[in-house]
Every structure is written in C-alpha cells, then in structure tokens.
Amino acid sequence: xxxxxxxxxxxxxxxxxxxxxxxxxxxxxxxxxxxxxxxxxxxxxxxxxxxxxxxxxxxxxxxxxxxxxxxxxxxxxxxxxxxxxxxxxxxx
Numbered sequence: 474x475x476x477x478x479x480x481x482x483x484x485x486x487x488x489x490x491x492x493x494x495x496x497x498x499x500x501x502x503x504x505x506x507x508x509x510x511x512x513x514x515x516x517x518x519x520x521x522x523x524x525x526x527x528x529x530x531x532x533x534x535x536x537x538x539x540x541x542x543x544x545x546x547x548x549x550x551x552x553x554x555x556x557x558x559x560x561x562x563x564x565x
Contacts, residue, residue: 477553484545492538 498504506513522540530536 488538488541492541
C-alpha cells in the first residue's frame with residue numbers, strides 16, 4: 474500500500490477518534506472578547522465550513538466529522554500540488 478493511502482486512512486481514523494472530544498466552549502480569543510464586551514460583527518462571507526460544520530448536514534457529529542475530513546483533504550491536496558510545483562521547478 475502506498476504511503477499516501479496509509480496517511481489518509483490514519484487521518485480518517487484519527488478524526489473518528491478525536492472529533493467527539495472537540496470542545497464546545499469558545500476559544501480564548503472569543504472568551505476574552507465576550508469578557509470585554511466586544512461585539513462580533515456579521516461576517517461579509519460565511520466561508521465553506523462555518524464553525525467547523527457543514528450547514529446542509531443536520532447531525533452535529535456527522536457535520537463536524539465531515540468538515541474535518543474535507544478540511545484535511547483540502548490541505549493535503551494543496552500541499553501535494555505545491556510540493557509537485559516546487560520540485561518540478563527545481564529539477565529543471
């Protein structure tokens with residue numbers, strides 16, 4: 474089995490194990506802003522996965538799991554493409 478297939482399988486298994494442990498409490502910056510009474514403005518753009526969820530999916534666990542998996546795949550694809558581009562240019 475190729476190395477990248479093993480890495481993808483490990484990522485999927487890691488997400489399956491650690492997604493239920495994700496904190497539902499706000500992060501440090503959000504807590505400080507709330508403590509200081511700073512209001513958050515409505516964003517200009519919601520993004521693809523607001524608050525680490527996929528809005529069309531109603532099940533919170535599945536939504537968080539799939540957004541984590543999709544995010545990991547997006548990062549891996551971009552890292553792979555950047556790596557291919559950089560190594561192709563340096564080999565020429």
